[in-house]
Amino acid sequence: MSSQFGKLFRISLYGESHGNSVGCIIEGLPPGFKVDLGFVHSRLDQRKPDSSGLTTSRNETDEYEVLSGLYDGKTTGTPLSVRFANKDQRSSDYRESDMVFRPGHADYTGFIKYNGANDPRGGGHFSGRLTAPIVFAGAIAEQILISKGIEVVSQLLSVGALQGKTLEEMNEATVRLIDGLKFAIHPDYSERFLEEIRKTGARGDSIGGVVETVITGVKPGIGEPFFDSLESTLAHGLFSIPGVKGVSFGAGFGLSRMNGSVANDRFLKNSKGTVITATNRSGGINGGISNGMPIKFDCAVKPTPSIAMAQETLDFGTMENSMLSIKGRHDPCVALRAVHVVRAVAAMVICDQIFISRGVNGSD
């Protein structure tokens, strides 16, 4: 158990890939906030599988029902519940009848944890399908942030060995363009990245990637050390996203190879008299608290474990070795869609942290 995340802005998540539905309850929405459902739709569309061959072919409409918490297009201040009914339940593609657990998946660990009682169809509760309600919740959080001048942008920074430019290296127009893309990659090398993914998928394999996120407009002073630092709470949420195996802030693991004289971000004031830092190796966070610079982090996303290529594994029924070829079409690079989930989680965390800070300190 723990399908809940956040302290004041809080999400409770439920669902299984091939059960009745997936959805969530969102608490802590300020009352009377006008929700732009068009914006929410556009965010959901970015995450949704499509027929490009670059994503799973699951035929989901991502239609949802708001069950509570919205009245006259505005948040009521009481819990907002949303439900995504599952339509495409082609269970036959999935190995529900046997015990040949998929390597790299939660089949085995879920079986052990839940004493074999968990819903095994399509990954059950561990399915990427659960990221739809997360993106929904994140899209509302994002709107709250936008109303405060805060923007969250995520992109696919690398695919396998192919490395792109960081958001900090791009101009604002490009960043804005990428923010609206389904495949959030710089146009200069987007086709190269996608071709790599396509080719990998075509040979029955999958590939990993890195998602980069930059959050601008967060005032200094947000974050709740000792234990609820910005890094701690962001990482907590980000590591919940299926496939994320690494999270780093600012220069990240690169900092481990630096000297302090290089790593330290020098303070100065800009032409408007605002405090900035000359570099941003700390990713906008000092001592777990925002310093006013862009908050920047990277997420390492592992390759989709579902691959068509034959793999050796164990038949847990007979405890004999067994070969497995996973049928169905799966995301050859789950990082491609994880981009939109990462942004959603980040938006929720920043919202929550702002509310907590405002609650204790009394300023906004």
Add this chain to the structure above:
Amino acid sequence: MSSQFGKLFRISLYGESHGNSVGCIIEGLPPGFKVDLGFVHSRLDQRKPDSSGLTTSRNETDEYEVLSGLYDGKTTGTPLSVRFANKDQRSSDYRESDMVFRPGHADYTGFIKYNGANDPRGGGHFSGRLTAPIVFAGAIAEQILISKGIEVVSQLLSVGALQGKTLEEMNEATVRLIDGLKFAIHPDYSERFLEEIRKTGARGDSIGGVVETVITGVKPGIGEPFFDSLESTLAHGLFSIPGVKGVSFGAGFGLSRMNGSVANDRFLKNSKGTVITATNRSGGINGGISNGMPIKFDCAVKPTPSIAMAQETLDFGTMENSMLSIKGRHDPCVALRAVHVVRAVAAMVICDQIFISRGVNGSD
């Protein structure tokens, strides 16, 4: 505010570097557990600054008082409170009188967050001094884990560009040896690492490093997805440690460059009939739940921001540029001591997760 961490095994932390004391309350200790204070001492000694020139020269005895929760050498089941009185309060070494905030430190963000009311002496609440009670709590958690056959070992994997061997590459005797060292580095290259640190410190600079941790003996089935996955809860705690800027599990960021056919850990059974995986790129965690293999993660630790070399910064009183040379002796490589804090945090998280799992599922 949030000086609390954990759900059933829980720590509440307080203190400032140069205030009266630092300490914590530990909740969720099973009643009647015999605490080996000798073991606790040895863990505290590992973290403690010394006169090697490799750590800050703060002259702390790390003596503590147990204020509650221990009776006849055993846990009472009620909160255990421990206090480390601050003795060495050479405030004069620290820049408390002025507003020339140190780059890379929480001076500025703390000042903003707490409206200038936080204790500025020696970093205040952001001081590494607060890791003493964390190590204390971790040492008790570790003993609980040991009683269940679980071991947590951390080492300094790299210093700057110098790269060591992973714990998985070493034999058990070496791992055990490293576990007891103050400078937890493989003896083959320990002197090289320490020399690099010494030289860096000598020229008034500091250097980063990577701390590697391996936890063995955790049964499959521990971890609480969706949001309290093992990765999420471990990362939450680890990112609270001052200086940690990256956390990755298993092959970590390397997974982002792999294909699924390589990244997937193949299941097989060993000679005893136990399920294992042929490789451990997932770091012992699938779907946020332990799979019975060693849990493995890396923490990127940035170089200590306190350096003797002159740095440019801003005088926040006058808002003019200013030069700063930080006096006092500081850890040239805080990763060296962070090793012991990382292990402590990891032990607490695993303890908590086992208790939660046992609470809901009813098995141990």
Add this chain to the structure above:
Amino acid sequence: MSSQFGKLFRISLYGESHGNSVGCIIEGLPPGFKVDLGFVHSRLDQRKPDSSGLTTSRNETDEYEVLSGLYDGKTTGTPLSVRFANKDQRSSDYRESDMVFRPGHADYTGFIKYNGANDPRGGGHFSGRLTAPIVFAGAIAEQILISKGIEVVSQLLSVGALQGKTLEEMNEATVRLIDGLKFAIHPDYSERFLEEIRKTGARGDSIGGVVETVITGVKPGIGEPFFDSLESTLAHGLFSIPGVKGVSFGAGFGLSRMNGSVANDRFLKNSKGTVITATNRSGGINGGISNGMPIKFDCAVKPTPSIAMAQETLDFGTMENSMLSIKGRHDPCVALRAVHVVRAVAAMVICDQIFISRGVNGSD
């Protein structure tokens, strides 16, 4: 915000009286637990309005959909989500168009808290309709408790000035009979109670009552002082039930008039060698922890604020005095139905406390 209750066994609640639906997510259900939905139905039926004239005439079927968490009739161990679609939405009976707030209701406080954005129809989020999912969750908790030999029984102890017998004064067969009744009143005076309610309703008024609960079979040692004592956690949940304005344990307010020599429950052992107390003025709880005796508490339920009789109030639009006659048929004695909600909340709390105790202490 706080639509969530419980630590390990946890419910998240949503919905509005006349919105799309009401429902909840239940977390912390042990995996593989076979749920008897017939039992759940019978509990829902007890709470449901009917045509007796003794309850609101809202025509709800209390049909529900399980959206997740049940597979093959057993809990999966992942969140169970349930939804009750609202069918009877005769909003015209309700004063949604104007600002003549009903005395004793949350109309005014909800309007202020939610800046006028909350759903005003039928009480919105404050509606008794939200107790349907609570009873659903409680009925599952009850089954978990029954599997451990624990039983929770609630009855209507008094209506207005009419006082019944306590459960402790009845024999087991009568207690069991009352447990299955819609109107959970001792048969000897049930007709008298119901006649009083009927007459009160007929003259356009309503009446209060006291709900008594007894929980048997709880082993000694459950409860988490200092702050999560059994009394604290039970009261927390009970005071969430609309209309509950007082909660007392054992002899309750009567204890304030006693001497210690009378109030103290003397320990003795029964014929089986089990520790019991000669009296049970403490309601089975000492120091916030169960002592093995029946846990006993009373809830004071205020009269339904919705009454047909004309009442003076304020028109918050014009800020002028105004007369109000509430249309529609409302429960003349909401305590009658609250009985089943009280039992549900009690079952959830005991479940949660047992799980927490088991998590920390490792025994069941």
Add this chain to the structure above:
Amino acid sequence: MSSQFGKLFRISLYGESHGNSVGCIIEGLPPGFKVDLGFVHSRLDQRKPDSSGLTTSRNETDEYEVLSGLYDGKTTGTPLSVRFANKDQRSSDYRESDMVFRPGHADYTGFIKYNGANDPRGGGHFSGRLTAPIVFAGAIAEQILISKGIEVVSQLLSVGALQGKTLEEMNEATVRLIDGLKFAIHPDYSERFLEEIRKTGARGDSIGGVVETVITGVKPGIGEPFFDSLESTLAHGLFSIPGVKGVSFGAGFGLSRMNGSVANDRFLKNSKGTVITATNRSGGINGGISNGMPIKFDCAVKPTPSIAMAQETLDFGTMENSMLSIKGRHDPCVALRAVHVVRAVAAMVICDQIFISRGVNGSD
């Protein structure tokens, strides 16, 4: 385990009666708040035992050390830790050597819960001594409330059968007078009450009482339904206070005997145009949310279980019946001192709820 209470304004409590010390950590204090320690002292003095013969004769100075979180007399915004060292540890008065558990005490339940490992001396963690840090924390919360125009007053409303006047029946000067008294009783009958207590103590017995509390100045809109209603959160805290066995709001159990036409508080506006209610039977709370009227509740406090009179009990070592005469001097009426603890808990809850509301809604 659960020695923690509150969400944003949070206390973590520790200690045993005859251990090293008792104390707490307070989180969520707004930074830069000037704490009037004189006020804190006066509150601690009210709670402290004295030589009047009306309280336990425990010779505690209630001296404390602030270990962190105060700097230059102001809150730092980081955790405030306070410690009360135990000085009077006359363990010999207490039955630590044997297993003759005291009726009405937590001796038995604590022994079972903690597997016999809890500190048995003087009640251990269940001691009234732990209310000293609660009063400390409450006195700071009270100051924060006072700065917002909110006042919390508690009094001893009744002792045994002797009934006093409610605070609502008194004029403001009398209320203010009572607020400062050690024995918070109306002067008209204070001597009668105290005489009753004295006589009861003299014959080796104890007596119960009711503590009434009124909180004025809370704006409408505070409280977090569904589950964190004002009643729920206040009751949660109040039932943690040793001896409290009943909590009721407004007319409380009296409401169970009323008709709705009487119980409903009619809205009107006063001469200043402010919304008030003609009566206050709801105790200032509708739907779990403050309505702007005084928040009023009563706590039933049981008679001190420690009495000098001989009592029958069980020797849990031999499992034979045994006689027990409790030595030492104990509070003949613990309600007398509970007054000050009730006020402290109430102040903390209101503080926390205001912070949460401000965090989500953004207004103060």
